[in-house]
Amino acid sequence: MNLPTKDLFTKGLLLKDIKTKSDILQLRFRMAMMNSTKRKGQIIMDKNKRNIYIDNIDVEEAKKVYYDKLNIEPQWEEIDVVNSLGRVTFEAIYAKVSSPNYNAAAMDGILVDSSNTLGATEVNPKILEEGKEFLYINTGNPVVDPYDGVIMIEDVIELGEGKVQILKAAHPWQHVRPIGEDIVATEMVVPSKHKVRPIDIGALISGGIEKVKVYKKPRIGILPTGTEIIEDIKKLETGKIIDSNSRVFEALVIEDGGIPNRYSPIEDDYEKLKKAVLKGVEENDILIIGAGSSAGSKDYTVNIIEELGEVVIHGVALKPGKPTILGIIKGKPVIGIPGYPVSAYLVFETFVTPLILKYIGLKEEKDTFVNAIISKKITSSLKNRELVRVNLGYVNDKLIATPLSSGAGVTMSLVKADGIAIIPQSLEGIDAGGIVNVRLLKPLNQIKETLVSIGSHDIIMDIIGDMMKLTSGHVGSMGGILSTKRGECHIAPIHLLDMETGKYNVSYVKRYFPGQKMAIIKGVKRHQGFIVGRGNPKDIKDFSDLIREDIVYINRQRGAGTRILLDYHLNKENIDPSNIKGYDREMTTHMAVATAVKTGSATTGLGTYSAAKALNLDFIDIAYEDYDFLVPFELLEDDRVKEFIKTLKSDEFKERVEVLGGYGFENIGKIIVVE
């Protein structure tokens, strides 16, 4: 194997940077990598091949350094105007002919010589003779000598026998579209660097243009790597990951105006990958290498770029997205993109999109930013610019941003995001209630129409979200109560069991909103219980089983109604939680609990019947609880809340929920006022 001999592994690690134990460790690993060539295997990390990135360059600086070095020279091609929609003009385009290209009637009526009509009035009408003093003319027909004006047909009185009467003289050139009224030959129709719109196509054709010079679309090679990456979903098994990033890249390239050229994933083999990179550089204008999550694919990428060309930047101050590689091979950009889906997406947007735009002559579009109030503390590092996916909602005329999961692997956080909050490199985080700057992913008027729900999780929220504009944050029932107190949501789904009365919700609302007029919109009744494997293999019967040696429990997060339900029963039955294995392992949704049971990483956990049913698991009924919606009384008049109640009461909703199983609809949509 032909390993690079350059100073790759110490590159970027300056002595001044070596301050912490971790820095020294990193250096040790780098040195070790230089001395070893052999990989050990798949699951076991080959520590000798590790290449820990240590650059931490500011994003804007990285872009500047890299793009300056690339020195891109965009190409053009000539295409038919009729196929130019969305393409970008390479040069200003000037009309070749005028439109109209003759003096044309602008109205239906009669064509006259204006000097012939002088003196006509209501009192002294004039009579004109067809063929001699006038011609009938339609809009668009040419105005021919000796005529110079049009009288609208509505102002003409027909006398029959080829004669008409007019009551008013015509001005010269009245109701005539002069030559070039629309477009004058030689006039600029569209400027250069202009993205062609439908109306531009019309104007260009009217200006006599058949072909236009446009920027040539760059071809972007997309090379997924990593032995763990598979293409065929049917081959999915433990340790394997379906290749999704390269498909996201394909779509992003199309949206940006390039031509995607995706290759099949390359396994972690230095020589194979090197060959594929060389081919990719040969066949494309830009090559992006999607690193898998394994150390092999991560390391090989940077080594191969270094061997075949130059690594300009390795490691940027962006989170997620730190291990980005910006390289050049044979003068062409070669970009290594980290494997976690959210990192991959954000790194593409940050570094590849602007690059594609350079090839097609467009400037980076300025995103729309808004300031919003953050509903949950965000912690961040002084070292990185941090991109936090958020949901946005207008509550009491304030724009509220609620952070979604920060995991770089949580694709759904991007799918569900309304915006991306940018936490600058200089900040250590922002407290709840603080202001964040958010890049909008949806138009603001769409966000204004959206009902914001924060609180307990239930699958029915998905169904409501499919029936109306809803954003739904899952922080547990108590979290929902606190969000409502802070004015961050319109409604809060709650199912809070009063330990004293054994009743649901009302006492909590009274306690947390003293003196405030609140309302509870009755939601669904639902069965909660132990989710267990098919046939209940460990024979779980009640709470006392949870402390058994052979039982591993899977819990919900603090503040979740289901957690409170558990603690209520443990307390009632005097069971010490510390005796329950897995009590500390917290999931945030019913489905996550069910999944843990399904896959055997837990024996049981409390959850809804619908979650058990969805994964074909068994269920031991514990409670039939009230899953309701807390709302400030005055918001009952809000259009979004009204639509929500209408949705709850609809037949479609009930039909769809019934399919899930384990729900009841007693009192659904009923309002209980709590004062």
Next chain:
Amino acid sequence: MNLPTKDLFTKGLLLKDIKTKSDILQLRFRMAMMNSTKRKGQIIMDKNKRNIYIDNIDVEEAKKVYYDKLNIEPQWEEIDVVNSLGRVTFEAIYAKVSSPNYNAAAMDGILVDSSNTLGATEVNPKILEEGKEFLYINTGNPVVDPYDGVIMIEDVIELGEGKVQILKAAHPWQHVRPIGEDIVATEMVVPSKHKVRPIDIGALISGGIEKVKVYKKPRIGILPTGTEIIEDIKKLETGKIIDSNSRVFEALVIEDGGIPNRYSPIEDDYEKLKKAVLKGVEENDILIIGAGSSAGSKDYTVNIIEELGEVVIHGVALKPGKPTILGIIKGKPVIGIPGYPVSAYLVFETFVTPLILKYIGLKEEKDTFVNAIISKKITSSLKNRELVRVNLGYVNDKLIATPLSSGAGVTMSLVKADGIAIIPQSLEGIDAGGIVNVRLLKPLNQIKETLVSIGSHDIIMDIIGDMMKLTSGHVGSMGGILSTKRGECHIAPIHLLDMETGKYNVSYVKRYFPGQKMAIIKGVKRHQGFIVGRGNPKDIKDFSDLIREDIVYINRQRGAGTRILLDYHLNKENIDPSNIKGYDREMTTHMAVATAVKTGSATTGLGTYSAAKALNLDFIDIAYEDYDFLVPFELLEDDRVKEFIKTLKSDEFKERVEVLGGYGFENIGKIIVVE
């Protein structure tokens, strides 16, 4: 010929509507149409076949009546997820597998059994043995029994010989991505009626989805009609119009998410058109018929729809766009769109776009509206909703809307528009300084960056517009001075000859801005003179020639610097303007004057050398004038104005202007302060 026998021609014309002379005339024509079948010809209007639309239905009402009657049932098809970008989901899509589908390491490091690490501290480190107590693991690799946690490699001290030291205990499941952390099987990945974005493709693939049900794209037949309409630009001649509308429709259909199916233009022949309409209805989901401007194509369309199906609406209260036809044939929508390009575009947007969206499951997107101050009086009719194309600019933090040409034939008014001002049906117009509601065609932040120039016209404004963000309104020099006074523009191009001193611009600025500190940015010097035919066939020498019997003059509008130049000389030489033929015929640009001369509709007109040269005409020099830019002094510090001055001074600008001919660059970019 098989003419319809239904009550088509009186349809919609109720007795109560017959109030004016015009109504009676219209009725007369309708009756005449019913009694005659023969057309006379092309240029000559066939009054007997006239079908004057008289419905005037409110746009929203028309849409409601028509769409309700259509009762569209969208279709779906199943496609590969990887090809679903931009398509709209027909139903909510639920994940089939979890992602990750196994518990995976979230960090590079060592895999441990957390119970084995209990008690490890900095003071009491623990030593672990590879293969027995730990395994090296990479991000993404499976966490296998009996291990349940990962310690980051940075926190591991390697001792060699397969041993490592740790300084801290591991929590159970630390740095482990649990199964379903991203997506839990059965979770809703995207809702129904959702336009698939790149990130959705990633999430769907990760959720094990290979195929998705999406709304089927409707096929939209586009049928241009009219004998005057030609496809081949090389066949352009007097009386012919190049078919551009159908190409605009094609592009709009693509943008809206349909499949365009354009036919070649059909001549004005009832039977041929009828056959084409039947074929179009057969082959498509929607048929749009682009009426030509001739009476034949206008009339035949409505007659044929009536014969083959039903005309639901004919004539809407929309300007431009009144003669819209909304019909149904064999249950399919057939829409007749007027021929003027601006009408065609706006009618498509108003009636066809929402229809296509219905087929693909999308709601009409809410446009972004802003309020702006109108800089010029708009007159409008109480009868119609009026759509006025406007340029927008931020001047002194106020958003100013400047109306562009209102002609339905002026495509360039749409090409150049930043927005469309909506004048409601209930208003008779809005005075200058009034507030209009404007639908944005460009993002507001782009408009904020744009320099607004209102004043005299010169071709060099096109070149500047190609080099920087500029919107340029042409209202003549005096118009520019008044716009500047009203604070509607940043700069005003002016070339105003002081009749007393024979000098340019400064005295006007002093007179119109007393006590106000203004600046003049020196622009180009340019030659103005008589534009005459090649070889000067009528031997024009000076102003005295203009009163000759055989000379037809073409003038510029009042307030234009060139008009003032003419009047200055006429006054000096005691020539009475009323003796000049064509003195009243006003054009608004130099190119329009040159075009009138080129095409013979005028003998001569005053204009720039560059306009004469562009059309290969001859030129008799009259003046070498100062074409300068007026700007309020404080705006010299504005970024947009600074960039403008930089552009003026650039070599690129001079090189491009020199090609036009007739310009000088003495003092270009120099600032003269006028107090």
